[in-house]
Amino acid sequence: MKWFDYAAPPTLAEAVHLRSANPRGLPLAGGTDLLVQLRSGTRETDLVIDVKRVPEFNQISYDPTHGLTLGAAVPCYRIYEDPAVRRAYPALAEVASLIGGVQIQSRASLGGNLCNAAPSADSVPVLIVLRATCRISGPGGTREIQVENFCTGPGRNVLRPGELLVSFHLPPPQSHSGACYLRFTPRNEMDIAVAGVGAAVVVEGGVFRWSRIALAAVAPTPLFVREAGERLTGRPATAGNIAAAAEIATAAASPITDMRGTAEYRRHLCGVLTRRALEAAVQRAGEAKS
Numbered sequence: 694m695k696w697f698d699y700a701a702p703p704t705l706a707e708a709v710h711l712r713s714a715n716p717r718g719l720p721l722a723g724g725t726d727l728l729v730q731l732r733s734g735t736r737e738t739d740l741v742i743d744v745k746r747v748p749e750f751n752q753i754s755y756d757p758t759h760g761l762t763l764g765a766a767v768p769c770y771r772i773y774e775d776p777a778v779r780r781a782y783p784a785l786a787e788v789a790s791l792i793g794g795v796q797i798q799s800r801a802s803l804g805g806n807l808c809n810a811a812p813s814a815d816s817v818p819v820l821i822v823l824r825a826t827c828r829i830s831g832p833g834g835t836r837e838i839q840v841e842n843f844c845t846g847p848g849r850n851v852l853r854p855g856e857l858l859v860s861f862h863l864p865p866p867q868s869h870s871g872a873c874y875l876r877f878t879p880r881n882e883m884d885i886a887v888a889g890v891g892a893a894v895v896v897e898g899g900v901f902r903w904s905r906i907a908l909a910a911v912a913p914t915p916l917f918v919r920e921a922g923e924r925l926t927g928r929p930a931t932a933g934n935i936a937a938a939a940e941i942a943t944a945a946a947s948p949i950t951d952m953r954g955t956a957e958y959r960r961h962l963c964g965v966l967t968r969r970a971l972e973a974a975v976q977r978a979g980e981a982k983s
């Protein structure tokens with residue numbers, strides 16, 4: 694690995710200043726992607742800016758009126774061990790416990806998962822279906838953007854020079870809601886998804902009020918399939934309607950063939966996982982208290 698300087702600023706203002714003043718500087722949260730990339734030489738830098746000491750990147754705060762604020766550098770284990778997160782956002786807690794293994798979870802963050810912008814990033818479909826927004830700070834101030842608009846291509850995102858992803862905001866869960874993320878990997882853990890699907894629904898009286906579906910590893914970016922969710926709005930939660938939404942999700946996928954699976958296989962998985970994720974989300978919506 695090439696030499697680089699290391700800085701761990703204690704405040705957001707200092708982190709933004711360092712990032713702006715050093716165009717080749719790279720932010721580090723858990724380092725589980727970044728250090729692998731620096732070691733393999735796929736990325737180079739003169740300066741690593743560790744954001745973990747900045748309080749805004751490390752916060753978890755939930756209140757039932759305003760929802761969840763989750764710092765971009767909060768490690769996965771703090772997410773799935775948080776009682777409020779487990780209760781209000783079980784799908785988020787589950788996906789945090791799915792990423793890597795215990796060692797990776799002690800470092801890896803959802804901010805790093807999103808900023809790395811891998812098509813297979815597991816947490817991104819969940820953040821999308823839970824309607825998460827990103828809070829971004831940079832030299833020009835602060836802005837917000839929906840998670841579904843954050844990734845622009847493999848390894849690319851909307852961050853402008855000098856900007857940092859500070860935190861996520863998730864609205865509070867609605868009555869009669871449920872969400873689920875399912876992925877297929879050849880091994881049970883420590884492998885990236887061949888395909889993954891997140892689904893969130895609100896079902897009242899057996900009828901979909903709304904639903905959102907997002908896919909992993911079947912397009913150049915994590916993919917929000919708005920039209921698949923909209924197909925369900927106002928319709929009964931039947932197997933036929935769920936299958937129709939799964940067909941729309943499958944049609945939206947544009948997977949590649951690689952060593953993990955063929956494009957055709959990924960498309961097939963997309964349909965199966967969308968159907969199952971929707972069924973699980975509907976079941977959870979029934980269990981959710983009104």
Ligand SMILES: Cc1cc2nc3c(=O)[nH]c(=O)nc-3n(C[C@H](O)[C@H](O)[C@H](O)COP(=O)(O)OP(=O)(O)OC[C@H]3O[C@@H](n4cnc5c(N)ncnc54)[C@H](O)[C@@H]3O)c2cc1C
Nearest residue numbers: 720722723724725726727793801802805806808814815858
């Ligand atoms: C053994 C192993 C298993 C893994 N398993 C999985 C898995 O099952 N599922 C999965 O999705 N991923 C997996 N990964 C990939 C990785 O662990 C995740 O993507 C993780 O969430 C990255 O988070 P991090 O905090 O470590 O990011 P880092 O490595 O610190 O950063 C990732 C990228 O984001 C940038 N960045 C980080 N924070 C910010 C910020 N606040 N603002 C702007 N840019 C930022 C960094 O500069 C870097 O480019 C695995 C990795 C390993 C090594």
